[in-house]
Amino acid sequence: MTPLLEVKNLTRVFGGLTAVGDLTFHVDSGEIVGLIGPNGAGKTTCFNLLAGALRPTSGSVFFKGKDVTGRKSHQMCKLGLTRTFQVVQPFPDITALENVMIGAFVRHGSTGAAEAKAREVLDVVGIGHKADVLGRDLTLMELKRLEIGKGLATEPDLLLLDEVAAGLTPVEIDDILALVRRLNSEGMTFLVVEHVMKVIMNLSHRIVVLNFGSQIAEGTPAEISKNPAVLDAYLGEEEYVA
Amino acid sequence: MRRYREFLIPVVVFGLAGFLPLFLKTYYVHIGILILIWAYLATSWNILGGYAGQHSLGHGLYMGIGAYASTYLALNFGLTPWVGMFVGMAFAAAAGWFVGYATFRYGLKGAYFALVTIALAEAAVYVVSNWKAMGGAAGLEVKYLGTNPFMMQFDGKLPYFYIILVMTLLAVLTAQWLNRRRFGYRLIAVRENEEAAEAMGVNTLGTKINANVLSAVMTAAGGTFFAQYFTYVGPRVVFGEMVSVQILLFAIIGGLGTVWGPLVGAVILVPVAEIARAELGTQFQGAHLLLYGGVLVFTMLFMPKGIVGLVKSVRSRIWKTPDDSVSAPAPEGGAS
Amino acid sequence: MTFSLSVILQAIASGLMIGGVFALISIGLTLIWGVMKIINFAHGEFLMIGLYLTYFLVTQFGMDPYLTILITTPALFFIGIGIFQVSIKPILKHPQMNQIMLTLGISLILQNLALVLFKADVLSVRTRYTGINYTVGGVVVTLTELIAFFGSIIATLALYYILKTTDIGRWIRAAAQNPTAAILQGVDVRFTYLLAFGMGSACLGIAASLLLPFYYTSPTVGLFLGLIAFVVVVLGGMGNFLGAFVGGLIIGLTESLGAAIMPGSLSRVLTFGIFVLFLLFRPQGILSKRQS
Ligand SMILES: Nc1ncnc2c1ncn2[C@@H]1O[C@H](COP(=O)(O)OP(=O)(O)O)[C@@H](O)[C@H]1O
Ligand SMILES: [Mg+2]
Numbered sequence: 112m113t114p115l116l117e118v119k120n121l122t123r124v125f126g127g128l129t130a131v132g133d134l135t136f137h138v139d140s141g142e143i144v145g146l147i148g149p150n151g152a153g154k155t156t157c158f159n160l161l162a163g164a165l166r167p168t169s170g171s172v173f174f175k176g177k178d179v180t181g182r183k184s185h186q187m188c189k190l191g192l193t194r195t196f197q198v199v200q201p202f203p204d205i206t207a208l209e210n211v212m213i214g215a216f217v218r219h220g221s222t223g224a225a226e227a228k229a230r231e232v233l234d235v236v237g238i239g240h241k242a243d244v245l246g247r248d249l250t251l252m253e254l255k256r257l258e259i260g261k262g263l264a265t266e267p268d269l270l271l272l273d274e275v276a277a278g279l280t281p282v283e284i285d286d287i288l289a290l291v292r293r294l295n296s297e298g299m300t301f302l303v304v305e306h307v308m309k310v311i312m313n314l315s316h317r318i319v320v321l322n323f324g325s326q327i328a329e330g331t332p333a334e335i336s337k338n339p340a341v342l343d344a345y346l347g348e349e350e351y352v353a
Numbered sequence: 354m355r356r357y358r359e360f361l362i363p364v365v366v367f368g369l370a371g372f373l374p375l376f377l378k379t380y381y382v383h384i385g386i387l388i389l390i391w392a393y394l395a396t397s398w399n400i401l402g403g404y405a406g407q408h409s410l411g412h413g414l415y416m417g418i419g420a421y422a423s424t425y426l427a428l429n430f431g432l433t434p435w436v437g438m439f440v441g442m443a444f445a446a447a448a449g450w451f452v453g454y455a456t457f458r459y460g461l462k463g464a465y466f467a468l469v470t471i472a473l474a475e476a477a478v479y480v481v482s483n484w485k486a487m488g489g490a491a492g493l494e495v496k497y498l499g500t501n502p503f504m505m506q507f508d509g510k511l512p513y514f515y516i517i518l519v520m521t522l523l524a525v526l527t528a529q530w531l532n533r534r535r536f537g538y539r540l541i542a543v544r545e546n547e548e549a550a551e552a553m554g555v556n557t558l559g560t561k562i563n564a565n566v567l568s569a570v571m572t573a574a575g576g577t578f579f580a581q582y583f584t585y586v587g588p589r590v591v592f593g594e595m596v597s598v599q600i601l602l603f604a605i606i607g608g609l610g611t612v613w614g615p616l617v618g619a620v621i622l623v624p625v626a627e628i629a630r631a632e633l634g635t636q637f638q639g640a641h642l643l644l645y646g647g648v649l650v651f652t653m654l655f656m657p658k659g660i661v662g663l664v665k666s667v668r669s670r671i672w673k674t675p676d677d678s679v680s681a682p683a684p685e686g687g688a689s
Numbered sequence: 690m691t692f693s694l695s696v697i698l699q700a701i702a703s704g705l706m707i708g709g710v711f712a713l714i715s716i717g718l719t720l721i722w723g724v725m726k727i728i729n730f731a732h733g734e735f736l737m738i739g740l741y742l743t744y745f746l747v748t749q750f751g752m753d754p755y756l757t758i759l760i761t762t763p764a765l766f767f768i769g770i771g772i773f774q775v776s777i778k779p780i781l782k783h784p785q786m787n788q789i790m791l792t793l794g795i796s797l798i799l800q801n802l803a804l805v806l807f808k809a810d811v812l813s814v815r816t817r818y819t820g821i822n823y824t825v826g827g828v829v830v831t832l833t834e835l836i837a838f839f840g841s842i843i844a845t846l847a848l849y850y851i852l853k854t855t856d857i858g859r860w861i862r863a864a865a866q867n868p869t870a871a872i873l874q875g876v877d878v879r880f881t882y883l884l885a886f887g888m889g890s891a892c893l894g895i896a897a898s899l900l901l902p903f904y905y906t907s908p909t910v911g912l913f914l915g916l917i918a919f920v921v922v923v924l925g926g927m928g929n930f931l932g933a934f935v936g937g938l939i940i941g942l943t944e945s946l947g948a949a950i951m952p953g954s955l956s957r958v959l960t961f962g963i964f965v966l967f968l969l970f971r972p973q974g975i976l977s978k979r980q981s
Contacts, residue, residue: 162552188554196552202545213542216535217554225535246545265554408786410793459969463785464728468919469968475916476961483953594912598793605790639804639908646797653791654779 113176115140115269115300116161116192121170123156123324130156132324133170138269143291143301145315145332147308149344153324154304155197158271161302162194163187175268188217191268195261195275197304199254201246207233207257208242214264229264236260236290252283259290269300276310288314308345312336320344359529363612367522374514382510388623389517390579395603395615396524397571402601403610404531405564406544408463411470412600414452414477415445415569417592419576421481424493424586427504434505438577442570449569453562474592481588492587495580505581513582520578521616524571528612540564541610572600595642602645606652608661617660622648695827700949701942706834708941709841710900714914715921715933716845717892723928724865724885726785727777730792733915734799735890739765739897740906741807747814747901754816754902755836761894769890773883781882796911803908813905833903840899845934848892852930861885865928917944920964926974935975 114137121134131153138144146154159165161172163184171180174192182190193214202210211232215225233239236256241249249257255275262270272291276284284307291314295301305311311318312332320328320335322344328335335341374382394416402408422444423437432440456469482490500508507513531537539560542550551557580586590596607618626641633640656663718732729735739761746757776795780787821832852858863871864881871878904910921940925932940960947956967974 200549639801649794
């Protein structure tokens, strides 16, 4: 079976800095794959490359068996690959419902259908009661949920989550992890970037570890937590809680 | 019928407005026409500037294309302006597409987009001023034929009033339609956060270009009407900076990105400005523009969301009703 | 029309002269943009105020046009400061488009105030400098243009010196680069903005006094000169001091050469064409390196 997402020798250089270098990995349908690495390792850049927000310097991306290298963000979204942002990006002057509707319009042409879908998604991410609140008036926790909701509304096959746990309390983190697991059990595939190791170890079926833009390890959470190269990379990082 | 209910209010409001001229003196009908012209143009601008958040300061370009196309074709080929209007709209569509593609393709936003659009309209002034077939700096006069509906010419004011009334109604209905349709939501998504919109499947480049084209096409039709009503087109008169500024003035003062804002802005300001012009104009030329400037400064300082925005926020503060329509934004800057 | 060498040389000479003044006008605009990221659409109208002021000082009080610099410069400085205080300061944190609309409103007010007060007449002055020319190799240069050119260069250098060596200059540069860091270094950013706005406007006082002896004033004079300033600033790179100077000379040359070889006012199309091309392909200006 071809993997849902296949990344081959993906490279992106900024000036002299190789933010992502020669990265090769894949994500199978139904998996939750973790992408981890210290700050500045190139995780967000990798997401930008996969989602089409950045063009790779070299290398290629295959999605559902198709070469999609260099496609734009909106095209990737239509193909079924949607990303969320590390720094939440709400539409501030419209309501939470309308925020999510923008995503729902990818699969639904009519306003009624998009609105129905958006309400359903808001309930799934647990902010159904905030439907009529403006984006600018939501709390950080609600914005994080909204961010996931905006992604879900596009009904992706693969959802890329960038540091959804950052800035949340442990209870809130557990809430979001439960949500991701549930969606995964319903068939959605995830590629999850997380700085906090504990979160990723709990959630992922498989983990890819980046450092300085290159892959330094890949394996199950159990294997990764024993990998000396990984431990080395994270040494001195305060968030390191294996 | 439920799904057409949203269009009922505009139709009723404009239907009632249609009775007004029956009770008004000719001079007030003339003011009514002026109100509607600017309301129409501002509503057209608002689709790009208010909904999609791209502040064109050069809509005179499209206005001029519409005005010149129909006038030139009528003078030289006897083509009825009813058809000339559509020719102008087609040219404006091409121009709007080209301007949109050229600017948005290169990621121009905010102040930079504003500056390019000013420059293009200004360049058009000089191109037309030096174009003999277009009458050069002197412009073109619509040949006077007396009442001739086929050539969109009338001796009285009433027919003009009803033509621009219907045009403005159509523009308002278009805005109303956008308010609850996918394309309208996408315009707002682009305005609010382009990066997020793109990630959520919105073709931001295409959406902005389409908004520019739609806005340009509508503006051009206004240009044709303008030429027919004033029976004259000149480079500064239709392409000039003052036209571009006035077009957006009413939308901003009335309320950006709202259905009724441009109309409200024009209804409140145009009569005052016209009276100022009539009473003081001979002695103090420019009095009405002075007023516009003052009101624009006041709006930016004290009610940046315009009159409709202010009313909405006051209403929601008093009744605490959730705002069900798409609310007006503060204009977003984004260059650099 | 003949494109003889002398016509071209003449155009180059006149272009450079007026270009020096364009540069001085634009430096005021680029200073304000560079420091507080505000695009002042009323910039041309500030210049218009300076031109009318010079006109009245010369015609009503018989002042020497170049002596009026001593009045127009501080006058424009304080007018700039006044307008900044009442209208721009309150919306410094608002979206950029609101600021643009505000300054557009100010320009409408000033332009039409001039129309109401002074009528639409085009006014110019005759002074004892009028009519004095120098001919070098067939190229005629008027004394007034020459004074304007060198005066603009001196004013530009003086402003450059102030920005490079004085405390005020250090604050302005700090606030331009990073307002937050500037605050941490103890710079009063609001006050610095005020000064920069005043200085940017003061440039126009000097420019006005230098310009009027061979130019004119009218309520709409600022419309064109303001647009020219935008063209120059974009050409030089928004906020780039040296760029604005080079850009001023280039646009002066373009206008003048264009007028020499193209019929009517078509040269304006050339000027705005260059502007659009720069905005599209080189928004960072001629002198800056491209950021990725
Ligand atoms: N647009 C950009 N221009 C230049 N450098 C960038 C850009 N985006 C990211 N980088 C650099 O690439 C490296 C990887 O960044 P990023 O992908 O954000 O890391 P992570 O998400 O793993 O923390 C960092 O050194 C960052 O400074
Ligand atoms: Mg990151």
